[in-house]
Amino acid sequence: AQSVTQLDSQVPVFEEAPVELRCNYSSSVSVYLFWYVQYPNQGLQLLLKYLSGSTLVKGINGFEAEFNKSQTSFHLRKPSVHISDTAEYFCAVSLSNDYKLSFGAGTTVTVRA
């Protein structure tokens, strides 16, 4: 079975500063990787996904993530955050032969002016 670890539970950041959210996974087989965002009082929305190919993946709202197979990581980055990026972010993993997603515990990003 796969597991997902998000290394930071809370990340405070100032507006226009960069942010990086760390995600590590463990799996003995090939995986697909996803980042979701949850704004207050809403469901989850897909930010980006890695299925294959280029290890640098670009998503919505200026986010990008890099897949590193040797380090089993999929860290999310944004070079300059806005107040509206305040949300909870979830890393998720699925096996190539399974419909199910395994989620990390989430990282709460709070952007301050």
Place this chain on the structure above:
Amino acid sequence: DVKVTQSSRYLVKRTGEKVFLECVQDMDHENMFWYRQDPGLGLRLIYFSYDVKMKEKGDIPEGYSVSREKKERFSLILESASTNQTSMYLCASSSGGGRGNQPQHFGDGTRLSIL
């Protein structure tokens, strides 16, 4: 856009009641999922269904059951609600083409309180 609609945003029930949470999707997706979300634990899968009348247990099925009589509708049932089932419940759906590589689309959640 995919629309996943959960019937209630907020629900308050009493211990021992039978509780139904309803979810409808409008994109003809084969797969549907029920999760519960608790602070510090992320999302945990309760049940999922990959076809009408088919269901499989997720990681925490105890105390829950599901029903999928029509492709677009997936119901979560708390047979006898208990206070430890107070949580946010999220429904999701995904297309069946290609295992694992289809993103899931989520509803806005039902915040359930059991008193």
